[in-house]
Amino acid sequence: MSAFLRTFNLSATDSAVDAPTIAIKDSIDIAGYATTAASRALADAPPAPEHAEVVQRLLDAGWRVTGKTNMHELAFGMTGINDFCGTPLNPQDAARIPGGSSSGSASAVGQKLVDAALGTDTGGSVRGPAACCGVIGLKPTFGRVSRHGVAPQVTTLDCVGPFTREMDTLIRVMTAIDPSFRADDARRDVSQLRVGVVSVEADEDVAKAVATAIEQAGLATQAIELVSLKDAFAAGLAVINAETSRAFGHLVGSGKLGADIEARLRAAAATSTTDLDAAERVRRAFTDEVDRALDRVDVLVLPTMPSLPITLEAARAGTSVIGMSSLIRPFNLSGHPALSLPVPIGHSTLKAGLQIIGRKNDDETVCALAAHIEARLAQFA
Numbered sequence: 001m002s003a004f005l006r007t008f009n010l011s012a013t014d015s016a017v018d019a020p021t022i023a024i025k026d027s028i029d030i031a032g033y034a035t036t037a038a039s040r041a042l043a044d045a046p047p048a049p050e051h052a053e054v055v056q057r058l059l060d061a062g063w064r065v066t067g068k069t070n071m072h073e074l075a076f077g078m079t080g081i082n083d084f085c086g087t088p089l090n091p092q093d094a095a096r097i098p099g100g101s102s103s104g105s106a107s108a109v110g111q112k113l114v115d116a117a118l119g120t121d122t123g124g125s126v127r128g129p130a131a132c133c134g135v136i137g138l139k140p141t142f143g144r145v146s147r148h149g150v151a152p153q154v155t156t157l158d159c160v161g162p163f164t165r166e167m168d169t170l171i172r173v174m175t176a177i178d179p180s181f182r183a184d185d186a187r188r189d190v191s192q193l194r195v196g197v198v199s200v201e202a203d204e205d206v207a208k209a210v211a212t213a214i215e216q217a218g219l220a221t222q223a224i225e226l227v228s229l230k231d232a233f234a235a236g237l238a239v240i241n242a243e244t245s246r247a248f249g250h251l252v253g254s255g256k257l258g259a260d261i262e263a264r265l266r267a268a269a270a271t272s273t274t275d276l277d278a279a280e281r282v283r284r285a286f287t288d289e290v291d292r293a294l295d296r297v298d299v300l301v302l303p304t305m306p307s308l309p310i311t312l313e314a315a316r317a318g319t320s321v322i323g324m325s326s327l328i329r330p331f332n333l334s335g336h337p338a339l340s341l342p343v344p345i346g347h348s349t350l351k352a353g354l355q356i357i358g359r360k361n362d363d364e365t366v367c368a369l370a371a372h373i374e375a376r377l378a379q380f381a
Helices: 053-060 103-110 127-133 167-177 204-216 229-251 259-268 273-296 312-316 330-334 363-380
Strands: 004-010 021-025 064-069 116-121 136-139 159-164 194-198 220-224 299-303 338-344 351-358
Touching: 004 103, 021 103, 053 064, 053 116, 053 167, 064 103, 103 116, 103 127, 103 159, 116 136, 116 167, 127 136, 127 338, 127 351, 136 167, 136 363, 159 167, 167 363, 194 204, 194 273, 204 299, 204 338, 204 351, 204 363, 220 273, 229 259, 229 273, 229 330, 273 299, 273 330, 273 351, 299 363, 338 363, 351 363
Parallel strands: 021 064, 021 116, 194 220, 194 299
Antiparallel strands: 004 064, 116 159, 136 159, 136 338, 299 351, 338 351
């Protein structure tokens, strides 16, 4: 149940033994290593000729890359279960799924094998594993962080984002991979922000954990309704299906795909032009709705996932996990920055995910609020 597909040490200089460590999801190119997306179907892919831009930026900033992390095959699933490469351990509870698709990255950070890791988030694939594994995960504003050297090449949803255990480390990663990121703004005082609490359905323990964290952070709040949230969830799935089918549909029938991926890709191929046209109309409507809400408040908060992650046994028995992404996928469709912060659940060793949504290209405020909540919660620990 390894978080890593392969380990190595890669740094810009030979004297980087004490440099901060970071692992890279296997959908992101590292020169000299094949990008296989944890799939038997891509196991014979040639080595990448150059680093993805985000990897090169990390090396230039003094980070030490320690390996490529495991993932849900072809980044097309929410459980993190991978029978070809192995399923990464959920560091919160070994009996539960680690989440997908960036399961190995979240697991490696949660197990303290590295200081940070990079994942990708198309429909919640950073924030979902972060919530499952009790770590921090950020989906930046769509298009803000380079995807050069990241699979799939063509997407209207996918973002490269970091996992860490502390906000200070996450800010350091963002400073490295995004030359426009303003670290001072991400560390500023945000105690007076206007916070909109989005009304959603969630299990009682998760909802209470999020509400308690906001209360302990001493933030002024107001209720927000996003009436298009459920429509955006469904529309996001249509876009994901169409774009994943275009990228990997040629692998169907190869005999080298996991059964779940084979079935999902076959179903995804049936996504019609009419489905996509409808999804694009929802994208515009939901994006406008979120933007209008963020005219009234500075950030939005809601649970990352409506429930705690199910067990591996339940997932293998066929329990649906589609609802895991009901509160995260909509913000891939709209493109807003979104961060999952672990918050304690009363009378439990597990943590829930508190999701923070910000205005487009204001990732710094999202990070600053997460750091504020993190600091206030530490006072109550």
